[in-house]
Amino acid sequence: MKRTHHCNELRASDAGRAVILTGWVHSRRDLGGVLFIDLRDREGRTQTVFDPSDLPPAVFDAASKLHAESVIEIEGKVRNRPEGTRNAKILTGEVEVQVQSMTVLNPSAILPFQVDDPEVANKVNEELRLQYRYLDLRRPEMMRNLRLRSKVAIATRSYMDDQGFLEVETPTLFKSTPEGAREFLVPNRREPGTFYALPQSPQQFKQILMVSGVERYFQLARCYRDEDLRADRQPEFTQVDIEMSFIEREDIYALIEGLLKRVWKTALNMDIPTPFKRISFEEALNRWGIDKPDTRFGMELVDFTEEFRGSKFGVFGNCVAGGGVIKAMNAKGLAGATQGQLETMTEYAKSFGAKGLAFIKVENGEWKSPIVKFFNDAEKAALTEKLGIEQGDLILFAADQWLNACEILGKIRLYCAEVLKAQGKLVIDPARFDFLWVVEFPLLGFDREMNRWYSSHHPFTAPVAEDIPLLKTDPKKVRGQHYDIVVNGVELGGGSIRIHQADVQKTIFEELLQIPAEETQLRFGYMLEAFKYGAPPHGGIALGFDRLCAILCGTTSIRDVIAFPKTAKGTCIMTSSPSAVTGRQLRDLHIEVKAAKKEA
RNA sequence: GGGGGUGUAGCUCAAUUGGUUAGAGCGCUGCCCUGUCACGGCAGAGGUUACGGGUUCGAGCCCCGCCACUCCCGCCA
Secondary structure (H helix, E strand, O other), X not given: OOOXXXXXXXXXXXXXXXXXXXXXXXXXXXXXXXXXXXXXXXXXXXXXXXXXHHOOHHHHHHHHOOOOOOEEEEEEEEXXXXXXXXXXXXXXXXXXXXXXXXXXXXXXXXXXXXXXXXXXXXXXXXXXXXXXXXXXXXXXXXXXXXXXXXXXXXXXXXXXXXXXXXXXXXXXXXXXXXXXXXXXXXXXXXXXXXXXXXXXXXXXXXXXXXXXXXXXXXXXXXEEOOOOOEOOEOOXXXXXXXXXXXXXHHHHHHHHHXXXXXXXXXXXXXXXXOOOEEEEHHHHHHHHOOOOOOOOOOOOEEEOOOOOOOOOOHHHHHHHHOOOEEEEEEEOOOOOOOHHHHHHHXXXXXXXXXXXXXXXEEEOOEXXXXXXXXXXXXXXXXXXXXXXOOOOOEEEEEEEOHHHHHHHHHHHHHHHHHHHHHOOOOOOOOOOOOEEEEEOOEOEEEEOOOOXXXXXXXXXXXXXXXXXXXXXXXXXXXXXXXXXXXXXXXXXXXXXXXXXXXXXXXXXXXXXXXXXXHHHHHHHHHHHHHHOOOOOOEEEEEEEHHHHHHHHHOOOOHHHHOOOOOOOOXXXXXXXXXXXXXXXXXXXXXXXXXXXXXXX
């Protein structure tokens, strides 16, 4: 190693020391007679001084011509900066290095965008940042994210090791199991027409590991889903995958609470209180209209079904008569909502099949609304009391079947929060983290089009024991032993106690999900077989590692915590992948491409 | 698959809403400058307004198409 110190190391006490520093030219300030270069490496930066009075002219000349981000090595002497020239903004601001010699290790071309000024760099088009990701990652903000991600991964491994878990790697060339997400397929050269699939998760392998007697397994597992992307979804992502034997749900709650406690302490030096609150699926929908509620602000949903039973307002009265519910929400301080904002909310309602969105604007001492004239005094009094209506409020209603009504207002609640945040009327402490477990999900949902049940989580989730008899009589009532961990409205992960009895698993596959017996055998036969030979009761969970890091870094886009992420269309701009391959490669794989690639 | 947004100098953004030669800051090039740290000063170069059509006397601006990026819905067992 050539350097004696890194660029965030020298302090006043080092004055007089001869040092060698290496790094990138962060910025250069040429005052004519004297030249300052801030040298930056991964750790930070140090000011170096080029004074022509004690430097060969050639060195001074070369230094004055350096472009930003050139890589250099300097040798010099540390000295305290003259009084009044110290820089309190950087940790090395007390000192500077008086350069005696310099080597240009590699000059840099002129940059496509500036990386030295964070205010400028933060605004650079993400497309350009992705094309030159290596430059983007040099920015201290991005380097901080990479470093934090690494710390969190190591803390996770250390905690899981402390808890007696084995890290086991599972294959990424797996079998296609076309339930759920679309898979990436990998052609098999050795047998034409057969394919591997990249795993959507190591779910089946980790359950097999339980049958193997591993008892406690974890993995930072790369997973692949060929679905459309979002700010919080990439085609390949990392999950903290966990499975345990001989446990109940409580064991998972305690394990994960301990893990997140360790992670928050490591990453943010914060002590988060445990245990986390637990909320049933039904309560989450009733109060927040979503199964991953953001509980950092109010505006909860309120039920008015009884108040509007037989109401003169036909839409409400008929809805209740038809078995539906009336839900309302008070968007505090949003009476001034624009026509456009109300239209956006109405669109949300319509996207859930509602005909429109009823509202009341409370302004200038009156209720402005096309529907208020139908309300009687008792109905008005109930609204005022249960919603705490005040001047400046906006009241929104949903009248529909229970799930729909809840989900409509749940969407609108989140939209209203965004509007209020933008107006400065809603402020949320960035250091606030509301963790909660969402539990007691229904095991199954019914698909009317396909006329069959589907797993609301996945088909390996165990029913609550006392509900097992209902599987054959009243599947809708069966609760699953499933749990989601939610923080600030983000689904951080989910898991369940699994089915470990081959016969129960077979019933789920064949009778409820109506997968034909021979297909069950083809896809899951090996699992059912494994379960015959002493499968222990087991359960587990998977946490989205990218989302976890994003939350800790205070960003909403997981691209900011992934070194080389893909664009919304699943491409890598830097390497131009995916790309066409040669005819020979295709022949080897016995593949013929039918749709011609468009000319570039 | 659907809906919204964006695309103007290397970067970030303007352009009086269809009107003369498309501007600014940063960056870049040259010159000046011995205590800067967003150094400063002077001068200069740099544009197929993403791309292809159309309407118009005239298009960065309007229309059609197309590409890329982005946000959302669907989708994500």
